[in-house]
Each structure stands twice: as structure tokens, then as C-alpha cells.
Amino acid sequence: xxxxxxxxxxxxxxxxxxxxLCKGCGLCIIHCPKDVLQxxxxxxxxxxxxxxxxTADCIGCGNCYLVCPEPGAITVVRP
Amino acid sequence: MTKIxxxxxxxxxxxxxxxxxxxxxxxCPGCGHGTLNKIIADLxxxxxxxxxxxxVGPVGCGVFIYYYFEGACAxxxxxxxxxxxxxxxxxxxxxxxxxxxxxxxxxAIGTSNAIHAANRGENMIVFFVNNNVYGxxxxxxxxxxxxxQKTTTSPFGRTEKNDGFPLRMAEMMAGLEAPALVAxxxxxxxxxxxxxxxxxxxGLEIQRDKKGYVFIEVMSQCPTNWKKEPAEACExxxxxxxxxxPLGTFKELPADRQPQKRPRAEVDFAAVAKLLGLTADDExxxxxxxxxxxxxxxxFAGFGGQGVLSLGLMVAQMxxxxxxxxxxxxxxxxxxxxxxxxxxxxxxxDPIGTPVVDVPDVLVALNRPxxxxxxxxxxxxxxxxxxxxxxxxxxADLKGKVYPLAATTLAAEAGTVKAANVVVLGFVARMTGIFxxxxxxxxxxxxxxxxxxxxxxxxxxxxxxxVAGEV
Numbered sequence: 438x439x440x441x442x443x444x445x446x447x448x449x450x451x452x453x454x455x456x457x458l459c460k461g462c463g464l465c466i467i468h469c470p471k472d473v474l475q476x477x478x479x480x481x482x483x484x485x486x487x488x489x490x491x492t493a494d495c496i497g498c499g500n501c502y503l504v505c506p507e508p509g510a511i512t513v514v515r516p
Numbered sequence: 517m518t519k520i521x522x523x524x525x526x527x528x529x530x531x532x533x534x535x536x537x538x539x540x541x542x543x544c545p546g547c548g549h550g551t552l553n554k555i556i557a558d559l560x561x562x563x564x565x566x567x568x569x570x571x572v573g574p575v576g577c578g579v580f581i582y583y584y585f586e587g588a589c590a591x592x593x594x595x596x597x598x599x600x601x602x603x604x605x606x607x608x609x610x611x612x613x614x615x616x617x618x619x620x621x622x623x624a625i626g627t628s629n630a631i632h633a634a635n636r637g638e639n640m641i642v643f644f645v646n647n648n649v650y651g652x653x654x655x656x657x658x659x660x661x662x663x664x665q666k667t668t669t670s671p672f673g674r675t676e677k678n679d680g681f682p683l684r685m686a687e688m689m690a691g692l693e694a695p696a697l698v699a700x701x702x703x704x705x706x707x708x709x710x711x712x713x714x715x716x717x718x719g720l721e722i723q724r725d726k727k728g729y730v731f732i733e734v735m736s737q738c739p740t741n742w743k744k745e746p747a748e749a750c751e752x753x754x755x756x757x758x759x760x761x762p763l764g765t766f767k768e769l770p771a772d773r774q775p776q777k778r779p780r781a782e783v784d785f786a787a788v789a790k791l792l793g794l795t796a797d798d799e800x801x802x803x804x805x806x807x808x809x810x811x812x813x814x815x816f817a818g819f820g821g822q823g824v825l826s827l828g829l830m831v832a833q834m835x836x837x838x839x840x841x842x843x844x845x846x847x848x849x850x851x852x853x854x855x856x857x858x859x860x861x862x863x864x865x866d867p868i869g870t871p872v873v874d875v876p877d878v879l880v881a882l883n884r885p886x887x888x889x890x891x892x893x894x895x896x897x898x899x900x901x902x903x904x905x906x907x908x909x910x911x912a913d914l915k916g917k918v919y920p921l922a923a924t925t926l927a928a929e930a931g932t933v934k935a936a937n938v939v940v941l942g943f944v945a946r947m948t949g950i951f952x953x954x955x956x957x958x959x960x961x962x963x964x965x966x967x968x969x970x971x972x973x974x975x976x977x978x979x980x981x982x983v984a985g986e987v
Contacts, residue, residue: 508557
């Protein structure tokens with residue numbers, strides 16, 4: 438499998454979770470093949486325990502973006 | 517090539533639904549609606565059809581799509597989205613019409629609308645979000661609820677003997693001749709979502725090319741009403757729900773068929789207006805009311821049930837009988853119980869530009885939330901009449917002339933608290949000088965035929981009238 442490497446343009450795959458929009462459903466966590474996303478005990482302004490980006494191993498597969506029901510809560514860069 | 521997955525530009529940047537929650541949708545955590553909304557918005561942006569897309573929203577959990585999708589939106593009555601979408605599609609042949617409906621909406625109250633729209637092969641795409649329950653109202657049994665599934669209205673599980681079999685809408689639609697594409701997809705895991713994106717892209721392309729009716733049933737998880745964790749609910753779709761509702765494409769017409777042109781009915785609005793007698797040739801001088809100013813703007817506000825809508829209606833009717841230009845516009849929150857209801861009335865000598873009253877000349881506030889919210893909008897020369905029976909504290913930032921009126925108490929003395937609005941009618945009429953007491957009494961005699969009611973209301977109106985004389 439293609440791993441966490443830069444492409445020709447030097448872009449690295451990455452994922453960002455926008456904590457304030459997260460409702461803590463956890464679907465992104467179970468569908469992350471690299472366990473990059475993990476549950477956090479941090480509570481956001483909406484009162485939900487959120488997901489955090491725990492490691493830098495993102496491969497940019499986009500699974501988390503697809504399963505996330507909240508528009509704008511997850512941004513993925515896929516080289 | 518770098519691909520960035522981010523919030524689609526087909527969504528609004530902020531969702532203006534609630535002041536406190538402008539960035540997130542109202543869907544519960546893990547809800548399939550949000551995922552489907554994202555798929556639709558991503559594809560609408562990708563296909564570059566945002567300017568042509570017209571969304572029709574349902575009643576149900578999907579009701580607020582007009583807060584989310586940046587595009588033309590219409591809200592239909594319960595079950596009628598396919599019918600409304602038909603009208604929109606016929607009158608906007610260049611538009612791309614998206615009807616978004618749930619299973620309580622499309623498979624229960626709106627079945628006939630949906631089937632006939634499909635049978636006519638209207639140019640529209642229908643998203644049928646099936647989560648097996650009535651979601652918004654708290655998880656009651658729907659026609660699509662599975663056998664043995666427990667809901668609030670089938671606490672021992674659905675039985676086919678009592679409730680029939682779960683309705684397979686996609687298979688039913690596929691049996692019709694007209695639809696161009698009928699499919700069932702899931703939004704419960706990445707694999708199903710990728711497949712759903714393919715199918716929905718195809719469906720939207722069919723719309724773009726005007727090639728007929730598309731029906732896409734979307735199996736959606738409802739963690740809240742299924743009483744499952746989101747992840748567990750998604751698995752339940754694969755393990756259980758899809759046994760009853762198999763995913764797949766059930767019907768697809770060949771892609772190379774011709775676009776479907778529809779007859780477009782032209783409405784002769786002038787002829788309709790003539791038929792209804794709505795002509796602008798009112799004789800001048802036939803107006804029988806003198807207003808303190810050429811146009812009076814009223815706002816009557818209070819709790820639902822205090823009669824603020826009918827108070828507005830009474831003023832509007834009386835003015836209409838005197839050949840004035842009149843508008844009446846009710847307003848009550850669709851999503852909240854209690855809270856503020858109000859009616860806006862405009863009476864003018866000349867045709868009225870807008871029925872919306874942002875700056876009232878006369879405000880009647882029968883409860884405190886109304887006074888707090890609307891009181892500060894009244895300008896310095898305006899009148900603020902508040903119900904001193906229920907309001908003991910008035911906001912500090914009022915500019916208008918403030919008059920207390922113990923409407924509820926006076927109404928109770930006259931016979932019933934329900935007549936508080938009639939007390940206000942008498943008070944307002946005298947304060948503004950728009951109606952005489954005898955005119956009010958004549959109107960009330962016409963309105964209330966029952967002698968007991970008539971008596972109470974006549975007492976109430978003169979109580980209001982007398983109090984105004986003492987001011």
C-alpha cells in the first residue's frame with residue numbers, strides 16, 4: 438500500500454478535524470485504516486466529546502470525510 | 517493531482533437556523549441525512565449545476581435543507597414534495613429539481629404523490645431517505661419499519677398480521693414504465709457511500725440532460741430512534757436492514773435516449789385576476805376610513821392561543837369592509853412550542869408594498885417575550901400597548917408611547933379571558949381613532965352569532981374602549 442509519503446509536488450496527505458463542528462459520533466474513528474483518528478475526552482462548545490488527529494500517518498484515503506455526517510467537520514488532503 | 521475533500525461550496529457558509537448554532541446542522545450525531553446532504557452538495561458543486569438546482573424539502577428530519585443548501589429551495593407540506601417538485605419542474609424546464617423526502621413523508625402520507633410523479637416521468641430526482649421510522653416525531657412505526665422492529669408505536673415489534681409488510685418503494689417504482697433510474701444505496705460505510713456517489717452522480721447527470729425521473733432510495737441510519745450507537749446502527753443496516761431492502765440498481769433506461777420535453781403551461785395572470793375580480797380600478801373616494809397617516813402598520817403579538825392572529829384578522833376585515841388596502845400576515849414558529857406568535861396588519865389608502873411589518877406604528881404585546889422582542893422596534897411616535905395583567909416589567913429601551921392595558925383582567929371581568937383580544941380591539945380603535953365604538957359593535961354582532969358569546973365580546977370591547985378614554 439502506498440504509504441505516508443510526499444507526492445511530486447511535495448504535498449503530504451493529511452487530515453484536519455474541525456473540533457467545533459464535531460458531534461462525536463465516532464464513525465470516522467472506526468473507518469480510519471491507520472488509526473490516525475482517535476476519540477478524545479475533550480468536550481467542544483456543542484457539548485460533544487470530539488475526535489482528534491492522534492498521529493501523522495494519514496494516507497489521505499478520505500474514508501473519514503465520506504462517513505462524517507457533518508458538513509465541514511473534516512478536511513482531507515489527498516496528494 | 518492533489519484532491520482536497522472539504523465542505524462543498526453548494527452549502528451555505530453559515531447555517532442561519534439558530535443564532536447559537538450557525539456552523540452545524542440540526543441532525544443527530546451519526547445521522548445518515550448529513551452524509552447524504554454532503555454527497556448531494558459535493559456532486560452539485562462538481563457538476564457545476566448549483567445555479568440551476570432547485571431543492572424541494574419535506575416535512576420530517578430533512579425539513580431544514582433550505583438552511584443548508586445554497587440554492588433555490590421550496591418547502592412542501594407533508595408528503596407533497598413530489599407534487600410541488602412537479603410544478604417547479606414544469607414551470608422551470610431549465611432547472612434541476614431535487615425532491616428530498618423521508619420515509620414517513622414519501623412512503624406514508626405522500627405515496628400517491630410520489631408514485632404519480634414517477635409514473636408521469638417528471639424531470640426530477642427524488643431522494644427517498646429511508647431510516648425505517650418517523651425520525652423527527654420520536655421514532656414511531658413507519659410503513660418501512662422492519663418486521664419485529666420495536667418502535668414507540670410498536671413496542672412489541674411490528675407484525676405483518678397487524679401492520680402489513682415493510683414497503684419496498686424502490687422495487688415498486690422500478691415496476692413503473694416511466695422512471696429512468698431507480699436504485700437503492702446506503703450511506704452507512706465508505707464502500708456503500710462510494711457506490712452511492714456513483715449512482716447519485718449518474719442520477720444528477722440524467723437531470724442535467726433532462727432525461728426523466730430518477731428515484732434513489734437511501735438507506736440511512738437513525739442512531740437516536742434505533743437506540744443504538746452510531747457505529748452499531750451502521751452495522752445494523754448491513755446485517756439486518758439490507759436483508760429486507762437489498763441495495764442495487766433496479767431499473768435503468770439506456771443512457772442514449774432522448775431528453776424528455778414537457779408541455780409547459782403558460783398562466784394568463786391578468787385573466788385570472790379579472791376572473792377573481794382583483795382589478796385595480798377601485799373607484800377613488802370609495803374609502804370609508806380616515807387614518808391618522810396614509811399607511812398604518814400594526815403588529816399584534818402574544819402567546820399562541822391569546823387570539824393575536826384573530827385580533828389582526830378582525831382589524832383587517834373591518835378595514836377591508838371599508839374599501840381600504842389591507843394585508844394580514846400571521847407568523848408563528850414552526851419548530852417551537854409556546855413562544856411568540858404574531859400577526860402583522862397593514863392598512864393603507866394606496867396599494868401596499870410589503871405585508872411585513874418591521875417598524876410597527878402600533879404594537880400590541882400580550883405577553884412579555886413579545887414586548888421584549890418587538891417593543892424596541894417601535895419608533896418614538898409609535899404606540900406600544902402591553903398587557904399589564906401578565907407583564908410586570910417593561911424593557912428599558914422602549915422609544916414609543918407606552919400604554920398599559922389590563923386586557924386579561926378586563927376580559928375575565930367581561931366573562932372570559934379569551935376575549936382579551938377584543939378588549940385590545942376596543943382600546944386600539946379609540947387610541948388610533950380608526951374605528952368608532954358603534955362600528956366595532958356592529959362588526960362583533962356580525963361575527964359572533966351566538967347570543968352569549970356576543971354579549972361577552974360586546975362587554976369586552978366597551979371595556980377596552982372605556983379604558984382608552986381615561987388615558
